[in-house]
Amino acid sequence: MNKDTPALSTDALLQEELFQRIMALKKEMNALVLAHYYTVSEIQQVADIVGDSLALARAAEHNTADVIVFAGVYFMAETAKIINPAKQVLLPDASAGCPLADSCAPDEFRAFKEQHPGAVVVTYINSTAEIKALSDITCTSSNVEHIIRQIPLDQPIIFGPDRNLGAYIAKKLDREMILWQGSCYVHEDFSEHLIVQARAEHPDALLIAHPECKASVLQHAAFVGSTKALLDYTTTSSSQDFLVATEPGILYEMQKRSPEKRFTMAPKEHDRSRGVCTQMKQNTLEKLYQCMLHRKPEIVVEEELRLAALRPIRRMLELSPA
Numbered sequence: 001m002n003k004d005t006p007a008l009s010t011d012a013l014l015q016e017e018l019f020q021r022i023m024a025l026k027k028e029m030n031a032l033v034l035a036h037y038y039t040v041s042e043i044q045q046v047a048d049i050v051g052d053s054l055a056l057a058r059a060a061e062h063n064t065a066d067v068i069v070f071a072g073v074y075f076m077a078e079t080a081k082i083i084n085p086a087k088q089v090l091l092p093d094a095s096a097g098c099p100l101a102d103s104c105a106p107d108e109f110r111a112f113k114e115q116h117p118g119a120v121v122v123t124y125i126n127s128t129a130e131i132k133a134l135s136d137i138t139c140t141s142s143n144v145e146h147i148i149r150q151i152p153l154d155q156p157i158i159f160g161p162d163r164n165l166g167a168y169i170a171k172k173l174d175r176e177m178i179l180w181q182g183s184c185y186v187h188e189d190f191s192e193h194l195i196v197q198a199r200a201e202h203p204d205a206l207l208i209a210h211p212e213c214k215a216s217v218l219q220h221a222a223f224v225g226s227t228k229a230l231l232d233y234t235t236t237s238s239s240q241d242f243l244v245a246t247e248p249g250i251l252y253e254m255q256k257r258s259p260e261k262r263f264t265m266a267p268k269e270h271d272r273s274r275g276v277c278t279q280m281k282q283n284t285l286e287k288l289y290q291c292m293l294h295r296k297p298e299i300v301v302e303e304e305l306r307l308a309a310l311r312p313i314r315r316m317l318e319l320s321p322a
């Protein structure tokens with residue numbers, strides 16, 4: 001080592017070592033590592049593909065890997081397995097669930113459906129395989145508008161489990177939808193009064209928000225879009241300053257693509273621990289390495305359930321814009 005090169009800390013050395021081992025395992029296993037934008041930056045650095053829910057579902061569909069390692073939350077890895085039954089699908093921490101998905105119990109959802117016979121059931125990909133199996137079409141925040149537009153106007157629609165995303169689309173398309181009352185704790189916690197204050201303090205910053213935020217917050221946003229749409233907006237907009245109302249993991253990619261621009265998280269009602277998706281942050285380099293080394297936790301979906309859940313996912317992939 002050159003005497004002028006600063007020595008790496010133990011943490012950095014450990015991280016570098018894990019990084020190298022994961023890269024070697026990827027080759028050895030013919031594994032594809034997928035990571036959502038909400039995971040920690042070191043996971044995003046080691047992943048083959050980093051994306052939002054739709055991009056990752058597509059990547060899970062089109063690849064030649066033998067093993068898919070999904071650094072995200074359970075429903076994402078489960079969706080990858082539903083699409084690819086022949087591949088081994090691993091999730092670094094099997095307890096990384098999504099409270100929004102878990103808030104929609106199949107028995108209650110079935111009863112909800114029975115109250116509205118004849119309604120087409122569109123559900124957010126942030127749902128369990130059991131809920132997908134009770135649905136007609138799956139969607140993500142990237143393609144929901146496109147999908148709802150293709151449903152005839154006289155056709156009643158049940159939408160779940162995220163009420164904020166459903167209400168946003170219903171308002172935008174001026175269309176009634178029967179909403180399941182679920183929400184994402186990370187996005188639900190942005191507060192209108194604090195955002196109004198923050199905008200007064202950063203008059204040049206544009207507020208951009210994910211549609212999982214409440215309507216009271218979205219009404220102040222200059223742009224509303226899925227994680228990917230928000231990212232694209234920050235790269236193409238001439239604004240130099242953004243107030244961001246979504247999960248902070250996306251700031252890594254925003255800042256990487258636009259190093260000269262300024263990104264500030266929009267304020268939240270509660271303390272910092274509620275400001276991030278703790279389930280996404282359960283993916284660490286150490287867990288990623290261990291899961292590849294031991295090939296577990298592995299996602300298993302019973303075949304009858306898989307086939308029933310595959311139908312609405314296929315429908316989504318057919319109806320999505322290219």
Ligand code: 13P
Pocket residue numbers: 051052053054126140141142184212226227228
């Ligand atoms: P998208 O990746 O579709 O923007 O969804 C955000 C999210 O909450 C993922 O869990």
Ligand code: SF4
Pocket residue numbers: 038073097098099100101126184185186187247277278279280
């Ligand atoms: Fe679920 Fe919200 Fe976390 Fe996405 S950000 S995984 S919707 S809890």
